[in-house]
Amino acid sequence: MKNRLIVSPSPHIYKDESVERIMWMVILSLVPAGIAGIIIFGIKAFKVIFLGIVSAVSSEWLLQRLTKKKITISDGSAFLTGLLLSYTLPSDIPFWIPILGSFFAISIGKQIFGGLGQNIFNPALVGRIFLVASWPRYITHFIPPLGYDAVTSATPLALLKRQEIFEQFSYIDLFLGKKPGCIGEVCVLALLLGAIFLLMRGYISWHIPITYITTVALFTYVFGAKGLFRGDWLFNILSGGLILGAFFMATDYVTSPLTHKGQIIFGIGCGLITAVIRLWGGNPEGVNYSILIMNAFTPIIDRYTKNRIYGR
Amino acid sequence: MVRLDKNKSFTEDKSIESLPLPEKVFIPLIQHIGRPATPQVRIGDLVYLGQKLASSSSTISTSVHTSVSGRIVSLQDWPHPVLGKARTIVIENDKKDTSLFTPRSHEQIDRLTPEEIRGIVFEAGIVGMGGAGFPTHIKLNPPKSIDTLIINGAECEPYLTGDYRLMVEKTKEILKGIELISRCLRAKDVFIAIEDDKPEAIKAFNHGLCNTGYGLRILRSYYPQGGEKQLIKNILGKEVPTGKLPFDVGVVVHNVATAFAIYEAVYFNKPLYERVVTVTGNCLNNPKNLLVRIGTPIRELIDFCGPLQKQPFKIIIGGPMMGIAQYTDDVPVIKTTTAVILLDREEAALNEEKPCIRCGACVKECPMGLMPCLINLVSQKGLWFKAEELGAMDCIECGLCSYVCPAKRRLVQSIKRAKLEIR
Numbered sequence: 001m002k003n004r005l006i007v008s009p010s011p012h013i014y015k016d017e018s019v020e021r022i023m024w025m026v027i028l029s030l031v032p033a034g035i036a037g038i039i040i041f042g043i044k045a046f047k048v049i050f051l052g053i054v055s056a057v058s059s060e061w062l063l064q065r066l067t068k069k070k071i072t073i074s075d076g077s078a079f080l081t082g083l084l085l086s087y088t089l090p091s092d093i094p095f096w097i098p099i100l101g102s103f104f105a106i107s108i109g110k111q112i113f114g115g116l117g118q119n120i121f122n123p124a125l126v127g128r129i130f131l132v133a134s135w136p137r138y139i140t141h142f143i144p145p146l147g148y149d150a151v152t153s154a155t156p157l158a159l160l161k162r163q164e165i166f167e168q169f170s171y172i173d174l175f176l177g178k179k180p181g182c183i184g185e186v187c188v189l190a191l192l193l194g195a196i197f198l199l200m201r202g203y204i205s206w207h208i209p210i211t212y213i214t215t216v217a218l219f220t221y222v223f224g225a226k227g228l229f230r231g232d233w234l235f236n237i238l239s240g241g242l243i244l245g246a247f248f249m250a251t252d253y254v255t256s257p258l259t260h261k262g263q264i265i266f267g268i269g270c271g272l273i274t275a276v277i278r279l280w281g282g283n284p285e286g287v288n289y290s291i292l293i294m295n296a297f298t299p300i301i302d303r304y305t306k307n308r309i310y311g312r
Numbered sequence: 313m314v315r316l317d318k319n320k321s322f323t324e325d326k327s328i329e330s331l332p333l334p335e336k337v338f339i340p341l342i343q344h345i346g347r348p349a350t351p352q353v354r355i356g357d358l359v360y361l362g363q364k365l366a367s368s369s370s371t372i373s374t375s376v377h378t379s380v381s382g383r384i385v386s387l388q389d390w391p392h393p394v395l396g397k398a399r400t401i402v403i404e405n406d407k408k409d410t411s412l413f414t415p416r417s418h419e420q421i422d423r424l425t426p427e428e429i430r431g432i433v434f435e436a437g438i439v440g441m442g443g444a445g446f447p448t449h450i451k452l453n454p455p456k457s458i459d460t461l462i463i464n465g466a467e468c469e470p471y472l473t474g475d476y477r478l479m480v481e482k483t484k485e486i487l488k489g490i491e492l493i494s495r496c497l498r499a500k501d502v503f504i505a506i507e508d509d510k511p512e513a514i515k516a517f518n519h520g521l522c523n524t525g526y527g528l529r530i531l532r533s534y535y536p537q538g539g540e541k542q543l544i545k546n547i548l549g550k551e552v553p554t555g556k557l558p559f560d561v562g563v564v565v566h567n568v569a570t571a572f573a574i575y576e577a578v579y580f581n582k583p584l585y586e587r588v589v590t591v592t593g594n595c596l597n598n599p600k601n602l603l604v605r606i607g608t609p610i611r612e613l614i615d616f617c618g619p620l621q622k623q624p625f626k627i628i629i630g631g632p633m634m635g636i637a638q639y640t641d642d643v644p645v646i647k648t649t650t651a652v653i654l655l656d657r658e659e660a661a662l663n664e665e666k667p668c669i670r671c672g673a674c675v676k677e678c679p680m681g682l683m684p685c686l687i688n689l690v691s692q693k694g695l696w697f698k699a700e701e702l703g704a705m706d707c708i709e710c711g712l713c714s715y716v717c718p719a720k721r722r723l724v725q726s727i728k729r730a731k732l733e734i735r
Contacts, residue, residue: 004623004625005624005625005626005627005637005638005639005640006625006626006637006660006662007626007637007638007639008626008637008662009637009722009724009725009728010628010630010632010633010634010635010636010637010711010724011632011633011634011711011712011714011715011724012626012628012632012633012635012637012653012655012659012660013316013317013470013632013633013659013715014663014714014715014717014720015314015715015716015717015718017673017716017718018666018718018719018720019666019667019669019718019719021718022669022671022718075666115667116666116667116669117667117668117669117670117719118667253669253670253671253672254669254670256670258670258672258675258683258685258686259672259675259683260676302686306683306702307675307678307681307682307683308681309554309680309681309682309703309706310541310545310551310552310554310679310680310681310706311541311551311552311553311554311555311556311680311706312553312554312703312706
């Protein structure tokens with residue numbers, strides 16, 4: 001028996017959990033939103049998602065190959081980045097947009113920092129703002145859902161920004177996704193299904209998404225219209241990328257604070273920046289910028305929101 | 313804190329059984345925290361059961377006794393379950409169990425002063441039997457006055473059932489031991505803490521506690537509920553300040569098995585030469601709770617619970633969260649051996665370490681409020697002062713951070729390293 005015994009320091013048992021499983025579970029939770037996007041915008045949406053994922057995974061493989069690192073594409077993290085990036089894109093875009101976006105997300109957003117766990121900013125959002133900055137024409141070119149006549153359209157938030165009437169969208173339309181927008185963000189119902197799954201399984205906690213959404217709701221209620229306390233907060237929650245961003249991007253482990261206290265500050269910060277951009281900024285939507293800005297604050301939030309150590 | 317898979321069903325319903333006497337016992341001179349004891353017998357000496365083999369005059373140390381009667385055959389280095397190797401007295405068993413104990417009468421016991429009880433405990437070589445092995449006579453003589461005594465029957469580690477069986481089978485005896493401890497400490501309040509996954513023990517104590525004035529505290533079975541600091545916080549709502557000991561907040565915690573050993577020492581004049589050991593794991597055909605003489609090689613315990621169903625790939629002494637993996641089955645049972653656990657190939661497999669994804673599981677679960685993932689990062693860079701800033705010295709080494717980590721990072725391991733470097 002002697003020579004066959006394994007000796008290692010304690011603990012000797014481990015929870016049945018892995019990074020891979022977490023990544024694939026998050027991907028699973030995003031499937032309903034993707035299906036909804038494809039139903040709403042048609043096969044074009046599927047192409048964007050497919051190209052985004054393939055490009056992200058191949059970029060990760062290529063870069064790990066070139067830098068002679070271990071190939072870790074099966075961990076699902078690159079897949080998830082490609083998926084999330086494509087969800088933030090409109091469906092009617094040239095094929096090379098998701099490909100370039102995913103390549104940028106993985107290379108500049110992730111691998112340049114040293115790969116999984118090392119990046120400061122959410123890679124999918126890095127990819128998206130690269131696309132927005134480089135080819136704004138494509139990224140803000142929305143088509144309405146299938147079955148509508150118009151060729152191009154503006155998102156509800158853009159209409160709101162231009163002070164145009166948005167009464168064409170009922171809350172139910174907004175909730176189900178009958179509105180122009182990005183592939184993965186339009187169907188709030190599908191996103192909530194995934195979010196509930198993640199919350200119930202404990203893969204994310206409520207601290208970031210709930211404080212984020214509540215802050216946006218409160219802020220837009222108070223300042224969202226002429227005169228105080230008259231804003232349409234529900235419209236603000238149901239429009240744009242807030243639900244996708246709050247539950248699936250702001251909660252990214254790598255780029256958000258470690259403690260619940262920090263996560264609450266992070267969520268409130270995201271909410272304030274989003275609301276300010278939406279109400280008074282140059283862009284109709286502020287979710288991606290707000291999350292990226294708060295990503296930059298994560299290290300400093302971590303420093304000042306450490307848990308109280310027992311006995312101190 | 314986390315609810316673990318307890319795996320206690322292997323042995324929780326098995327009554328304590330005595331292991332047949334071994335041919336030879338291997339008694340290490342150190343089985344406790346502190347200085348090793350100095351031998352006071354020579355090779356060739358004949359010893360009776362329970363005779364003192366070694367003692368020490370150091371402040372923190374205690375004596376060791378033989379667990380069989382027979383002849384001393386050697387003093388040599390021998391595998392040790394905690395230290396790897398240690399000086400050990402080897403005794404050949406004559407299997408006669410000749411002993412010279414004289415039980416004390418009730419009148420004698422009632423008249424014992426705290427000093428006399430402490431003296432008996434010191435002479436009996438009793439140490440904390442929950443695993444740490446701190447000499448008990450010191451914990452019966454705190455430098456400050458104590459208002460609360462907590463008796464730890466939490467047994468929060470998976471697989472372990474020795475304390476549980478003792479609580480069910482020796483309730484009265486444990487209560488008598490508790491009475492002796494509280495007499496020493498002059499504690500105002502006495503609480504017995506048991507986790508809610510031990511209904512039989514709770515029933516037994518509920519019944520036994522009538523007319524004692526002791527309180528029963530039922531804890532939810534979360535690991536590491538049985539940690540001294542966690543018990544104090546959960547039962548009394550107090551925290552032990554960092555760097556201080558429980559007596560600084562007027563509390564002393566003793567294990568139920570220690571209370572039982574004190575009872576035996578005082579009532580029967582019996583030194584600590586045997587203890588209950590859970591022998592378990594799915595490699596064994598007949599996992600058991602055994603009453604074992606100190607110094608018995610664990611191979612004999614394993615053989616007695618066999619035959620083996622599967623080849624064990626890891627042998628742990630203690631619980632799976634804080635216990636120590638053994639390199640040989642020659643190691644003897646010592647005073648702090650709570651269990652021998654055999655893990656099969658699958659259970660013993662080592663997982664590859666992945667990068668930290670900052671999921672925060674370790675931060676959420678750390679019972680001390682530390683951020684293990686950050687201490688791990690600074691430790692890997694050798695930035696020990698930063699590890700200290702992050703509170704590494706407050707770590708109780710419960711292992712929960714490593715347990716929950718999805719990336720299988722060696723978190724508690726790196727914190728232990730940091731603690732050594734900081735010291």
